[in-house]
Amino acid sequence: MRGPLDDVVVLDLSRALAGPHAAMMMGDLGARVIKVEAPGHGDDTRGWGPPFVGEEGQREATYFLSANRNKESITLDLKATDDKDVLLRLVDRADVLIENFRTGVLDRLGLGIDELQARNPRLVVLSITGFGHDGPEGGRSGYDQIAQGEAGLMSLTGSGPDDPQRVGTPIADLLAGMYGAYGALAALHERDRTGRGTVVRTSLLSAVVGVHGFQGTRWTVAGEVGRAQGNHHPSISPYGLFRCADGTVQIAVGSEGLWRRFCTAFDISPDLEGMATNPERAANREKVVELVEALFAPWPAEELLAKLAEAGVPAGKVRTLDEVYAWEQTASQGLLIDVDHSTLGHLTLPGPPLRFFTEGAEVTPTGHAAPPTLDQHGPELRTWVADQP
Numbered sequence: 001m002r003g004p005l006d007d008v009v010v011l012d013l014s015r016a017l018a019g020p021h022a023a024m025m026m027g028d029l030g031a032r033v034i035k036v037e038a039p040g041h042g043d044d045t046r047g048w049g050p051p052f053v054g055e056e057g058q059r060e061a062t063y064f065l066s067a068n069r070n071k072e073s074i075t076l077d078l079k080a081t082d083d084k085d086v087l088l089r090l091v092d093r094a095d096v097l098i099e100n101f102r103t104g105v106l107d108r109l110g111l112g113i114d115e116l117q118a119r120n121p122r123l124v125v126l127s128i129t130g131f132g133h134d135g136p137e138g139g140r141s142g143y144d145q146i147a148q149g150e151a152g153l154m155s156l157t158g159s160g161p162d163d164p165q166r167v168g169t170p171i172a173d174l175l176a177g178m179y180g181a182y183g184a185l186a187a188l189h190e191r192d193r194t195g196r197g198t199v200v201r202t203s204l205l206s207a208v209v210g211v212h213g214f215q216g217t218r219w220t221v222a223g224e225v226g227r228a229q230g231n232h233h234p235s236i237s238p239y240g241l242f243r244c245a246d247g248t249v250q251i252a253v254g255s256e257g258l259w260r261r262f263c264t265a266f267d268i269s270p271d272l273e274g275m276a277t278n279p280e281r282a283a284n285r286e287k288v289v290e291l292v293e294a295l296f297a298p299w300p301a302e303e304l305l306a307k308l309a310e311a312g313v314p315a316g317k318v319r320t321l322d323e324v325y326a327w328e329q330t331a332s333q334g335l336l337i338d339v340d341h342s343t344l345g346h347l348t349l350p351g352p353p354l355r356f357f358t359e360g361a362e363v364t365p366t367g368h369a370a371p372p373t374l375d376q377h378g379p380e381l382r383t384w385v386a387d388q389p
Helices: 018-028 081-093 113-119 144-150 171-194 204-210 214-220 256-265 278-283 285-296 301-311 321-326 328-332 378-386
Strands: 009-012 032-037 072-075 096-099 124-129 199-203 239-244 247-252 336-341 345-350
Touching: 009 018, 009 081, 018 032, 018 096, 018 124, 018 171, 032 081, 072 378, 081 113, 081 378, 096 171, 113 124, 124 171, 144 171, 144 204, 171 199, 171 204, 199 204, 239 285, 247 301, 256 278, 256 301, 278 285, 321 328
Parallel strands: 009 032, 009 096, 032 072, 096 124, 124 199
Antiparallel strands: 239 247, 336 345
16 A cells, blocks of 8 residues: 555554554554564454454454554564564564553563664654653553543543543543654654654553643643533533434534524524623523523424524534444545455445545545454565565
């Protein structure tokens, strides 16, 4: 597959989700990604199910399929001399190495970062941990939901302060992967100037704190601790989920101009007491919600969405995932890809979220490869490294 990174070789020693997601992002852009897995069982996510798909003896976890497209798989026992030699030969050819071992594990295997970069000075190493490589809890292992809680995200999510909820996807892992890929690409760019690789470090903790956004400065600057408050924005009103005649709709009245459009559409004054400005509406959120739901009560959702669209007020429905993937807009953005899996046959997968254009023509990488079976490319990769001097 041709793409912006088609001259880059990525060696993916990570497992579970954060590191594999970073490697997959680079594979989506054309990089050759070689996934190194433990013999016998491979990446932990190969066993994370249900659901599993495929015939008995060839079953694959859909969890694994979500994070490992556009990769080749080789199994290596890093404690075995011959396999370690194969890995080191792969290091010689790699531009980026991704790992998420607990701090110190690679050193104990004789594969510390200093040793790797002494062997290949141009190597960029992306290292992802749960809570950071140093500090008082630097060696602590991290899983997504634990990180969501420890990094404050769960305290902001839920129906109220006494109802902390995890985000419905492993968002700490995914964000760490995204930040990691972003850092690795920056390091590759720097290498073009310096000729040497660097080490990029991030963590699940760092990734979640990195997206606190206005909730972070709400505390660090204003001294306010944000709390979960359901489906309504703490600083903008009306902005959230509202009931109507046969369900719910969401609106985002993010400016005073939009507020006036909204009021005009529903024949109410924009200067109602306590609602004339956004700060007033945010302070009187319960009254605003009550007003909006009273206005929406006679309207079926589809008719209401059409009315809001005509008024120029941003609005939408809450779709289930099957509805999202059946939506023509999703397909139009290249968010579904078709691949041929070596044992499962034809698969449709969620696709990469980036598109590229040159001189008005789309040049987004296509021809994606299915996630590999365990050691699917082991023999050819061993031959490839054996052929090098």
